[in-house]
Amino acid sequence: MLTARRKSDGQTVHAYDESKRNGPFACLICGDPVILKAGRNRQNHFAHENPIACKFAEGETDEHRRCKLEIYEALRKTPGVTKVALERPLGEVRPDVSAYIRGVPVAIEVQLSSLSVETIMRRTIDYFRKGIYVLWLLQWTPKLDRPRYTPRIWERWIHAAYFGHVYYWIEELTVVSYHFEASFQTVPKRSWYGSGGGYSRRSKQHRRAVRGRTFNLATDFGPRRREWWEGNGVKVPDACLFMERNSGQQGIGS
Ligand SMILES: [Zn+2]
Known part of the structure; x- marks a missing residue:
């Protein structure tokens, strides 16, 4: 803390x-x-x-603390942003950083790998009930730019919730958006006997993480409400989200 x-x-x-x-x-x-x-x-x-x-x-890494503090300090210097706070207690939730961004109440949560999907979902529901727009951020890793990426379960959940976007924190208020696409593995042709092989199979655990735009979360993001959605084994509740403005509806799913 x-x-x-x-x-x-x-x-x-x-x-x-x-x-x-x-x-x-x-x-x-x-x-x-x-x-x-x-x-x-x-x-x-x-x-x-x-x-x-x-x-x-709960255990918190130094990296996580540094990230919270950078976001907090950068927000305090941004015009149009008020009531910036670190770890403000709001009943059942305590966002890492909270603020009013151009009048919109926003909670920024920097995801720790120890949180379960259930916890993220419960907090998202809490923010929705309070009318606070939540931005779940993850820490950027070079693994994202490899040909195959293995998103964690809650990472796929965030992807589904944010209409096919996951935002990774780079520094201060800079975040980069990624979209997950199916990853195909080639099954080699078994030439010496019978049939089989020689085709591509969609991987269950791997995705191709496609790098999107880089944003300033204070100036480029805005509030967005979404309705309950379920599909591909993922449940997303009604939610108030803080995310890029004017993004398309494409890429729903996990
Ligand atoms: Zn305590």
Whole structure:
């Protein structure tokens, strides 16, 4: 976590500009004691003394913290963006970064591989009920540009929810869109006996990740509502999404 409550004055403070001598600190969600972890080689953050007790104490990588902080700081410098907050508690959800972008309430969630599809779906439903437009972001990896890519289950879910788009974070407010297409594997012809082979088969787990446009999420994205949808073993609830504007309806599915 990047935020905590400072016990001496009750203020919400950020790990990156706070110092250990101002402690003790408490978790904003459960109120349990948290410790400021500061080091030269990693992002400052708060950690629970007893991590088992709090559901928001889930493991978080340094990469994830850096990403949240970059988005937060870049949004604060962007005109037309107000009420930017890190990890603001909103009942059952606590978006990594939240803000009003040109008046639209937006929650930005940077996906961790430890989250299940059920969790992502539950949070998406929560945001929908609150009228908050959610943007699920993933961290970009060079694996995407290889001929075959193996999306994780929740990555395929995001693809289905966002009308065939997944947004990968590059830096600050820059994200790149990818679309998954079927990947075909050639089954070699068995020339020396009988029939079979010599055709292409659609791979169940692999996709071709097609790189799309690069966007600034604050200036190029807008609110979009979508209706419940089910197909190819994927269920998408009614949702308020924050995504590229004027994108086509193509590419639904997983
Ligand atoms: Zn806690």
